[in-house]
Amino acid sequence: MLELQGVSKRYDSGFALHGTDLTIAAEQTTILLGPSGCGKSTLLRLMMGLVWPDTGRVLLSGLELTPRNVRAIRRRIGYVIQDGGLFPHLTARDNVTLMAQYLGWERQRIHERLARLVELTQFPWDRLDQFPAQLSGGQRQRVALMRALMLDPDVVLLDEPLGALDPMIRSELQNDLRDIFRTLRKTVVLVTHDLGEAAFFADRxxxxxxGRIIQQGTLRDLLDSPAEPFVTQFIRAQRRPWETSPE
Ligand SMILES: Nc1ncnc2c1ncn2[C@@H]1O[C@H](COP(=O)(O)OP(=O)(O)O)[C@@H](O)[C@H]1O
Ligand SMILES: [Mg+2]
Structure with a gap:
């Protein structure tokens, strides 16, 4: 579905991403995992042309991303960031429907799509006309998700979408998100630095x-056949104190 071929990106401070090949399978959830600053967000932003690579190319369904087609291609991609990135001066409803309105959808079609998304994300109907600041963090992320799904994209990219939420809300939204992605059969790429969250969502x-990919696979692959000592170190660093050692 998504393919990166020899993609690299450098800033003044150094490489954010070294030459990288990556194939993202359709209708699966792929997790980009790693410590802060390792290039996860850069990789995600490259996938939708928010950042352009210094070398290599990015393809969506075999079509190379270029400055000419990027606007059209971005409509096939939903994007959710940590704080939701909602427009503060627009209501929840307008945040979700803005792009469809811009594209000239009929009122009835917009209404039907919105109703479907409200049901899917279990967002309270009576809060649709509130502004982001009037909503809870969890509700804001449900709005951000509805907005990302409004045009029924093939691909959904999420950059630490639950990172700012407290643990109870976070776990509730994790469950809902996983159900939604399974129901919709979307191609999902989700960034996190949290191993537990990665394990919960990941097909891969x-x-x-x-700035490099160290290993790809299931959590089991990472546990059983670590590509280098870092893999084990990373997993151990995140082990919960109440878990017993596997040795
Ligand atoms: N716009 C930018 N300008 C300069 N450096 C950047 C920019 N974006 C990212 N970087 C640098 O690139 C590296 C990777 O960043 P990022 O992709 O945001 O990592 P992550 O999302 O894994 O925390 C970091 O060293 C970061 O400081
Ligand atoms: Mg990041």
Whole structure:
């Protein structure tokens, strides 16, 4: 579905991403995992042309992303960021429907799509006309998700979408998100630095470090056949104190 071929990106401070090949399978959830600053967000932003690579190319369904087609291609991609990125001066409803209105959808079609999304995300109907600041963090992320899904994209990219939420809300939204992705059969790429969250969502984990992909596979693959000592170190660093050691 999504393919990166020899993609690299450098800033003044150094490489955010070294030459990278990556194939993202359709209708699966792929997790980009790794410590802060390892290039996860850069990789995600490259996938939708928010950042352009210094070398290599990005393809969506075999079509190379270029400045000419990027606007059209972005409509096939939903994007959710940590704080939701909602427009503060627009109501929840307008945040969700803005792009469809811009594209000239009929009122009835917009209404039907919105109703479907409200049901899917279990967002309270009576809060649709409130502004982001009047909503809870969890509700804001449900709005951000509805907005990302409004045009029924093939691909959904999420950059630490639950990172700012407290643990109870976070776990509730994790469950709902996983159900939604399974129901819709979307191609999902989700960034997190949290191993537990990665394990919960992942069909496939892509573990990164310092601008490189270190290993790809299931959590089991990472546990049983670590590609380098870093893989084990990363997993151990996140082990919960109440878990017993596997040795
Ligand atoms: N716009 C930018 N300008 C300069 N450096 C950047 C920019 N975006 C990211 N970087 C640098 O690139 C590296 C990777 O960043 P990022 O992709 O945001 O990592 P992650 O999302 O894994 O925390 C970091 O060293 C970061 O400081
Ligand atoms: Mg990031």
């Amino acid at each position: 984990i892509v573990l990164m470090r310092e």
